Amino acid sequence: MLPEVPDRILLELGRTGGGPEALAFLARDQDTRRLLLLRAVLDAVAGADPALCPADAGRRLLEDWALLEAADATAAADEPAGDTSVTKGPTGSPARVRLLAPLVGAWAQRCLRGLGTDPARPGAPQRAREFRRDLDHFSALAAAAAARAGLSFAVRLTARDGLLVLPSLGALRTAETGDTSVEVVHRGGRLTMRRRGAADVVVHVERGTGAWSGAASWTPAYALPGLTTGAPPTPLDDLDPYRWVQDGVHHLGLSGPASLDDAERKRWLHSWSGTAVELRLGGEQRLLEAVRLLRCLVPLAAPPGSEPGDCTGTCSGTRREAFGAVLSSAPHAPTVLAATLVHELQHTKLVALSEAVTLHRADGRKRYFAPWRTDPRPYDGLLQGTYSHLALADFFQQRALTLTRPADREAAWAEHARCREQVGAALPALVGSPDLTVPGRRFVDQMVAVYERLDEHPAPRGHAVRAQAYVAAARGLFSARRTPPTG
Known part of the structure; x- marks a missing residue:
C-alpha cells in the first residue's frame, strides 16, 4: 500500500518548495509506482492472448527479469556491510537504476497499451509485431544492467531498423534495415557483439563511467557531469527509442527528438556547466530540486519555426510516464537552461504529487x-x-x-x-x-x-x-x- 502524503509535505509543495524530505517522498512514491507498473507488465504478458504475445516471448521476458535480479543481487553483495537499502532511486544498483530510469516508464506504458490490443480488430497483426519489438527492448535493458553489474552472460538481441540500443551504455549501428539478430556476450568487462557477415564489435564497460569502443559503428551514451560536487552524472539521452511519444501523439509546440554531434554536445555542456550557479542565484531551493529530481535530459531539435542557426528560442516539456526526464531543445546559455529546469521540474513535482493525492x-x-x-x-x-x-x-x-x-x-x-x-x-x-x-x-x-x-x-x-x-x-x-x- 502506498503511503499518504504528510500534511507538512503537501504545504511545502504548495509553496512551490519542498525540502529534502518532501522531494525524497515524491521520488520514493514514483519509484514504487514504477515497480508496480513493471509487475503489471509481467502479469499482463503472462495472461496475454497468444496471438498477441506468443509463449516464447513471455518466457524471454521472465529470463530478462531473472538476469536483472541476478544483477541486483550481485550489486547488493558488493555493497559495504550495514548498507541494507534496496531501492535507492538513481543511485542504486545497476538493475534498480535501469528499472527506475525515466524512459523505462514510457516503455512500460507502451507495452500495457499494446497488451490491450484486441487481436480481432483490423491492424492487430501489425500492433502485435510492434509489441514483440517492445519486449525486445527489455532484453537490451537487462543486458545493459547485467554488464554494468559485471555479470558474465550471453544473449541474443535485436537491432531495430539498424540500431541496437543498450540503455546507459550506447548503441550499435548496423547497415541493415528491418530487424537484425545480434549475439551479445559479456566477459570481464568486455562486451562483444557479433552478427552475421560483419566484424565483431568489442565494447569496454567500465563501472561507474561509460562504455567505449574503437569501432565506428558504436556510439557511446553521453552524460553531463554532476550538477554539483558529489552528484551523479546526468544522462543526455539522444539514443533511447522511447525518448519521444510514439503512436503519432506529440507534445503541442515541441519539436522531435534530436541526435547530437560533438559540436551540439559541447553546446549542451557549455550551458550545463553554468547552470548550477544560475539556479542558486534564484534560490537554493531550485538547485536542490534539480539535484534531487532530474534524472535525465532528452535533447530536442530546434523549436518549430526557428531559423537555421537561431539560438534564442527553446522549447521544453515533461512526460507524465517518465518521472525525472526533462525534454528540451539546446539552450543557448546557462540562464536559459536554469529557467527551463525550474519550469519543468515544477511539472514533475505536481504530477508526482497528483498521483499520490x-x-x-x-x-x-x-x-x-x-x-x-x-x-x-x-x-x-x-x-x-x-x-x-x-x-x-x-x-x-x-x-x-x-x-x-x-x-x-x-x-x-x-x-x-x-x-x-x-x-x-x-x-x-x-x-x-x-x-x-x-x-x-x-x-x-x-x-x-x-x-x-x-x-x-x-x-x-x-x-x-x-x-x-x-x-x-x-x-x-x-x-x-x-x-x-x-x-
Whole structure:
C-alpha cells in the first residue's frame, strides 16, 4: 500500500518548495509506482492472448527479469556491510537504476497499451509485431544492467531498423534495415557483439563511467557531469527509442527528438556547466530540486519555426510516464537552461504529487484562459501552468534581488513581472473552483500565499506596466477567438 502524503509535505509543495524530505517522498512514491507498473507488465504478458504475445516471448521476458535480479543481487553483495537499502532511486544498483530510469516508464506504458490490443480488430497483426519489438527492448535493458553489474552472460538481441540500443551504455549501428539478430556476450568487462557477415564489435564497460569502443559503428551514451560536487552524472539521452511519444501523439509546440554531434554536445555542456550557479542565484531551493529530481535530459531539435542557426528560442516539456526526464531543445546559455529546469521540474513535482493525492475532481470539459498559452486549458492544465509560472516568478525575483549587473537585474525583473502577472490572471479560476478537494484547497491556498508574498519586493513600475499590457493583450486575443463572428 502506498503511503499518504504528510500534511507538512503537501504545504511545502504548495509553496512551490519542498525540502529534502518532501522531494525524497515524491521520488520514493514514483519509484514504487514504477515497480508496480513493471509487475503489471509481467502479469499482463503472462495472461496475454497468444496471438498477441506468443509463449516464447513471455518466457524471454521472465529470463530478462531473472538476469536483472541476478544483477541486483550481485550489486547488493558488493555493497559495504550495514548498507541494507534496496531501492535507492538513481543511485542504486545497476538493475534498480535501469528499472527506475525515466524512459523505462514510457516503455512500460507502451507495452500495457499494446497488451490491450484486441487481436480481432483490423491492424492487430501489425500492433502485435510492434509489441514483440517492445519486449525486445527489455532484453537490451537487462543486458545493459547485467554488464554494468559485471555479470558474465550471453544473449541474443535485436537491432531495430539498424540500431541496437543498450540503455546507459550506447548503441550499435548496423547497415541493415528491418530487424537484425545480434549475439551479445559479456566477459570481464568486455562486451562483444557479433552478427552475421560483419566484424565483431568489442565494447569496454567500465563501472561507474561509460562504455567505449574503437569501432565506428558504436556510439557511446553521453552524460553531463554532476550538477554539483558529489552528484551523479546526468544522462543526455539522444539514443533511447522511447525518448519521444510514439503512436503519432506529440507534445503541442515541441519539436522531435534530436541526435547530437560533438559540436551540439559541447553546446549542451557549455550551458550545463553554468547552470548550477544560475539556479542558486534564484534560490537554493531550485538547485536542490534539480539535484534531487532530474534524472535525465532528452535533447530536442530546434523549436518549430526557428531559423537555421537561431539560438534564442527553446522549447521544453515533461512526460507524465517518465518521472525525472526533462525534454528540451539546446539552450543557448546557462540562464536559459536554469529557467527551463525550474519550469519543468515544477511539472514533475505536481504530477508526482497528483498521483499520490487527489487535488481536484475536474473532468476536463470546462476550459479556462491561460495567459501563457494560445489555447484554452482544462482545469488540470491551468493548475500545472500556474504552479510552474509561480515558481518562475519567485525564481526571477530572487535573481533580480541578487544579481549585481544592471542589465541582468533588469532582465530578471522583466521575467518576474510577466510571470507574476500571468499567475495573477489565472489564480481566481483555480481558487474559485468547486472541484478542489480538501487537500487541493490547502495546496492552492499555499500558492496564493506565495503570490501575495511576492508583493514584498515589487518589480519596478515600468516592468509591471508592460507585464499588465502583455496579459491584457493575451486575454483580448483569447476572447476574440472564442467569440463567434456576427453579421
